[in-house]
Amino acid sequence: KNEVEQSPQNLTAQEGEFITINCSYSVGISALHWLQQHPGGGIVSLFMLSSGKKKHGRLIATINIQEKHSSLHITASHPRDSAVYICAVSYNNNDMRFGAGTRLTVKP
Amino acid sequence: EAQVTQNPRYLITVTGKKLTVTCSQNMNHEYMSWYRQDPGLGLRQIYYSMNVEVTDKGDVPEGYKVSRKEKRNFPLILESPSPNQTSLYFCASSLWGGETQYFGPGTRLLVL
Numbered sequence: 001k002n003e004v005e006q007s008p009q010n011l012t013a014q015e016g017e018f019i020t021i022n023c024s025y026s027v028g029i030s031a032l033h034w035l036q037q038h039p040g041g042g043i044v045s046l047f048m049l050s051s052g053k054k055k056h057g058r059l060i061a062t063i064n065i066q067e068k069h070s071s072l073h074i075t076a077s078h079p080r081d082s083a084v085y086i087c088a089v090s091y092n093n094n095d096m097r098f099g100a101g102t103r104l105t106v107k108p
Numbered sequence: 109e110a111q112v113t114q115n116p117r118y119l120i121t122v123t124g125k126k127l128t129v130t131c132s133q134n135m136n137h138e139y140m141s142w143y144r145q146d147p148g149l150g151l152r153q154i155y156y157s158m159n160v161e162v163t164d165k166g167d168v169p170e171g172y173k174v175s176r177k178e179k180r181n182f183p184l185i186l187e188s189p190s191p192n193q194t195s196l197y198f199c200a201s202s203l204w205g206g207e208t209q210y211f212g213p214g215t216r217l218l219v220l
Contacts, residue, residue: 031206043198043211086151093206094158095166096141098151 003027006087006099013106019074021102023087026068030093034061034072035086037101043086046072077106110135112212114199120218121189129184129215131199139205140182141166142174144195145214151198157182158205189219 007022023032034046047054047061049070054061058077063070074081087099112133121127133140141156143166153166157176171193173185182201186193199212 033209035211041196041214043200043214045208045210048206048208088151090206093204094139094156094164096143096153096156097167098143100150 003097004087004089004099006102008102009100010103011105013077013104015078015106015108017077017106019077019081019104019106021072021085021087021104023070023072023099024068025070025089025097027091029068029089029091031090032063032070033088033090033096034070035088037084037086039083046085074104077104079106079108082106110210112199112201112210114197114212114215116215117213118216120220122220123190124188127186127189127217129186129197129199129217131182131184131212132180133182133201133210134180135201135203135210136179137201137203137210138179139203139207140176140199140201141209142172142182142184143198143200144168144193145198146195154184154197156205189217191219193217194219 003026005024031050037043049063058075060073082105084101084103086101115130142154143151145151152168155174157163197215200209202209
């Protein structure tokens with residue numbers, strides 16, 4: 001069983017829509033990461049969270065430590081946001097475990 | 109420019125022929141890590157290093173070796189590659205373990 005669960009697996013949205021991707025994990029962690037993988041394969045780190053909420057442009061990430069749950073929100077989605085979004089957790093600041101990813105397609 | 113580089117980017121080899129994938133970072137990061145990505149299995153950690161001469165196994169270390177003799181370099185060694193090691197490999201680094209990671213461009217390996 002994957003220790004990191006993401007939902008949905010696939011998501012199609014119209015340009016301008018508000019998008020939410022969810023991530024839950026099973027045991028205590030030292031940090032949670034949201035990554036973006038472009039269609040060409042490159043991976044970029046979007047956020048690293050250990051508590052609360054972070055915002056960068058149209059992207060917002062939140063984490064609830066008690067509920068072991070994080071969400072990634074994209075406001076005013078755009079076709080260039082089309083990518084695979086991956087949730088990852090680190091244990092003891094060393095081990096990394098990854099979710100299966102959410103494939104997002106934003107249509108114009 | 110701050111970056112993580114990997115070489116080669118693409119490699120086709122045969123079973124049993126030793127190979128090394130190099131990884132280098134220019135950000136003076138303490139932590140480096142190797143991952144493989146496979147369809148349906150996602151990203152999985154192979155090995156990580158918290159500092160020079162300090163390495164540890166990740167989720168899927170079998171068939172791989174690493175070394176960290178200098179802070180900037182973290183090569184991945186496949187002593188006797190097998191077809192089940194055909195995969196997309198990523199190297200990443202961060203200032204400390206658990207911090208924001210910077211990923212290399214990936215190395216696509218095919219073992220025949």
